């Protein structure tokens with residue numbers, strides 16, 4: 297059967313004649329349809345290729361599914377994301393200024409947080425990536441969106457595990473030791489934090505393995521064991537043991553220093569993170585007598601940048617590790633006009649009695665709760681800067697906020713290049 301792609305829905309689904317849906321076929325392209333799992337169209341199936349099609353550099357791209365767009369040239373990815381966000385606002389009947397996507401100069405190897413999962417191949421531990429929507433681990437460590445240096449460290453870690461005869465955890469039999477390996481890399485210092493996630497306490501030769509890894513990669517400045525005591529889908533749980541070093545790494549943004557622990561939240565793309573923060577703070581336009589509330593504040597990145605300009609910043613974060621890092625970061629930078637609360641934003645704002653000039657909100661992909669949004673409408677901050685990595689839940693929340701707020705501007709940011717995901721900042725002003 298021959299099929300022709302008419303359009304792409306929701307950034308990944310190629311829709312052909314008669315609503316027939318496949319993946320990896322671009323508008324205008326024709327292909328021979330071979331009924332594979334997930335209806336994938338491989339390059340060899342394409343009869344007429346689009347000028348926007350890129351040569352795929354990753355050998356496991358079609359198997360992995362972690363990237364959606366490696367087969368599309370960067371300029372076209374940008375156009376697709378811009379069109380997606382404009383269509384989203386049009387369909388939701390929200391008229392506002394939507395800016396061009398903030399692009400990147402580094403579309404590959406941008407991820408400074410990488411997670412590899414252990415599996416067994418020919419009786420050896422191999423580290424790799426989960427295949428999308430499956431439990432299968434693809435033993436591959438040359439991922440094109442992960443930091444190159446982190447990929448090299450992962451290879452050394454894998455070799456070290458095998459040298460010390462470690463075993464990979466097997467979920468079906470509930471045996472084996474190594475579950476995952478996580479690396480975080482500081483943009484400012486290039487130092488790395490390495491976490492070995494294990495099934496239970498046992499990690500024989502932990503110190504020796506850490507020393508061997510650090511000998512080859514002095515950029516690894518701390519090694520941590522994260523211990524799972526039961527089956528869980530989480531990568532990192534609370535129980536941790538420091539094997540080497542301080543247990544954290546440092547980063548710096550605009551002259552402010554940040555300590556970052558393994559379980560704290562930190563944006564994965566540092567180059568785009570700086571652009572995101574600069575734009576968010578430009579919207580916030582903080583004055584010296586402003587009271588700023590930073591909700592979902594993580595390790596206090598935005599809060600401390602805002603504190604340089606504001607009279608005071610009230611920050612709320614529910615994750616204990618991020619909150620602890622935020623308190624440390626405040627002291628580290630000698631900042632005394634930021635107030636960090638370890639609380640749920642919903643709980644905190646409902647009992648808040650003061651006024652707010654600028655509200656910054658940066659929730660997770662699920663967006664905010666209706667209770668939180670309704671409480672915001674009662675407090676009535678003069679401006680809201682809403683940052684989100686999921687424009688669909690963000691627009692849901694904006695629908696409620698727009699009862700009292702003008703949606704002034706939307707700024708999409710390309711944070712997750714070569715994937716369908718995008719970050720977006722929405723700037724709102726209290727109606728007069």
Ligand SMILES: C[S@@+](CC[C@H](N)C(=O)[O-])C[C@H]1O[C@@H](n2cnc3c(N)ncnc32)[C@H](O)[C@@H]1O
Nearest residue numbers: 561592593594613614615639640641658659660
């Ligand atoms: C997308 S991150 C943003 C962090 C920070 N603004 C930054 O740029 O690094 C969202 C943060 O919200 C926190 N969080 C999620 N739900 C929360 C809630 N109900 N109350 C407080 N914090 C929450 C998470 O722990 C996470 O640190």
